[in-house]
Amino acid sequence: MAKSERFEMRLDESSAAAIDAWRDASMAGASRAQAVRALIERGLAGAPGEGPRFSDGEKTLMAFMGDLFRHLGAPAERVDAVCRGFATGNHWAVDLEMGGLYGPPSAASPDDARFVLSVLEMWEVFESAFEDFSEAQRAQVLGGGEGAQRRARGARRAAEPRFGGFDAVHEPELLRIAEFLVREMRRFGRFAGRNLVAAQGGARRDHAARLRYYERLLPTLAGRRPTPDEVREFLWLRAEAPGHATEAGDRSVSHLKEFSFHRFGLLAPRVNALSRVLTRSAVQFAKAEYGLSQVEWLAVTLLGAFEPVSIGELAYHAMLDAGQMSRTVSGLVERGFVERRRSEADSRETVLTLTGEGEEMRRRLAEAAAARNRHVVGDLPESELAIVYARLDGFIARARQLVD
Numbered sequence: 001m002a003k004s005e006r007f008e009m010r011l012d013e014s015s016a017a018a019i020d021a022w023r024d025a026s027m028a029g030a031s032r033a034q035a036v037r038a039l040i041e042r043g044l045a046g047a048p049g050e051g052p053r054f055s056d057g058e059k060t061l062m063a064f065m066g067d068l069f070r071h072l073g074a075p076a077e078r079v080d081a082v083c084r085g086f087a088t089g090n091h092w093a094v095d096l097e098m099g100g101l102y103g104p105p106s107a108a109s110p111d112d113a114r115f116v117l118s119v120l121e122m123w124e125v126f127e128s129a130f131e132d133f134s135e136a137q138r139a140q141v142l143g144g145g146e147g148a149q150r151r152a153r154g155a156r157r158a159a160e161p162r163f164g165g166f167d168a169v170h171e172p173e174l175l176r177i178a179e180f181l182v183r184e185m186r187r188f189g190r191f192a193g194r195n196l197v198a199a200q201g202g203a204r205r206d207h208a209a210r211l212r213y214y215e216r217l218l219p220t221l222a223g224r225r226p227t228p229d230e231v232r233e234f235l236w237l238r239a240e241a242p243g244h245a246t247e248a249g250d251r252s253v254s255h256l257k258e259f260s261f262h263r264f265g266l267l268a269p270r271v272n273a274l275s276r277v278l279t280r281s282a283v284q285f286a287k288a289e290y291g292l293s294q295v296e297w298l299a300v301t302l303l304g305a306f307e308p309v310s311i312g313e314l315a316y317h318a319m320l321d322a323g324q325m326s327r328t329v330s331g332l333v334e335r336g337f338v339e340r341r342r343s344e345a346d347s348r349e350t351v352l353t354l355t356g357e358g359e360e361m362r363r364r365l366a367e368a369a370a371a372r373n374r375h376v377v378g379d380l381p382e383s384e385l386a387i388v389y390a391r392l393d394g395f396i397a398r399a400r401q402l403v404d
Contacts, residue, residue, distance in 0.1 A: 021319030123163035195288035
């Protein structure tokens with residue numbers, strides 16, 4: 001295990017708030033420490049010598065090249081894919097689309113991309129094999145047979161082979177790569193329209209355990225698909241992959257699950273935990289229903305509250321930089337959810353509003369939020385719920401006195 005070093009970092013209130021805003025928009029459910037590590041890794045990935053980097057001018061020229069290709073009737077898909085990679089922060093896509101033109105970079109992202117590519121290919125092979133099985137063969141995969149291997153493992157029943165996604169909290173970079181490959185680069189059409197956020201599991205080590213099995217099996221798959229026994233073995237690997245020894249990371253997760261804020265009698269951790277869980281649930285719904293990223297979901301929600309609003313004002317409410325918000329809005333405009341128009345108050349200013357389709361999407365997101373709210377409050381009577389809300393409003397007002 002690589003040696004690590006512990007150090008203390010002191011943040012002023014504005015920096016801490018900016019980090020928390022970025023975390024809630026990009027890593028819902030993660031801790032502030034995890035967000036800081038992710039930001040440091042991003043910064044290091046952009047340092048000199050970490051692979052090809054492109055200036056804003058070069059990116060602009062690439063975008064113009066796409067327009068020129070279309071005007072001449074030439075294929076522009078590769079240029080468009082590269083530009084979408086820039087817009088979504090997937091810079092590794094440039095090297096992948098250009099076939100390794102820039103040589104093997106030292107940054108980790110291309111390795112992550114190759115890993116995700118292999119995982120998606122693996123699941124495509126095993127899912128398609130299972131679909132072509134007869135009913136008897138499927139029963140054999142899902143728990144039929146009384147072989148010594150099954151008796152040794154107990155009478156557990158396997159689930160149908162279906163790619164469950166990647167862990168959005170602990171390994172968000174793998175999820176971003178998978179979503180970009182499927183939705184932007186149109187690879188692996190089998191997974192198009194699926195929610196690629198793992199409901200449970202999805203850890204890299206689980207995928208890696210199955211990938212090792214697949215790579216051993218691959219040389220024998222020339223001209224054939226996996227057999228029912230091979231698919232069953234593949235499915236069992238997820239349960240066996242962690243091993244019997246508990247790793248340090250597992251101990252910390254287990255500790256967090258058992259951790260109780262009631263021991264300390266503090267309000268902020270409780271409210272923060274509730275907010276993170278509800279935010280993560282909202283993002284998962286928005287991603288599954290509309291393919292929205294976390295920042296896109298935030299932009300649509302805020303537009304519903306503040307429209308008509310300028311890019312700068314929207315970025316302020318979201319606590320994001322204007323450049324990131326501008327790229328996010330451009331994607332929503334292309335998909336027909338948002339429109340730009342001249343401000344009635346100042347014709348020199350452009351403001352943003354939701355289109356009819358965007359408003360319908362916002363309405364459905366709001367209905368889902370109301371349903372989550374009802375689930376959380378349970379059968380608490382309206383009279384008691386009103387008291388809870390009033391108390392929370394009072395707490396918020398008093399808390400503001402500490403910073404105003």
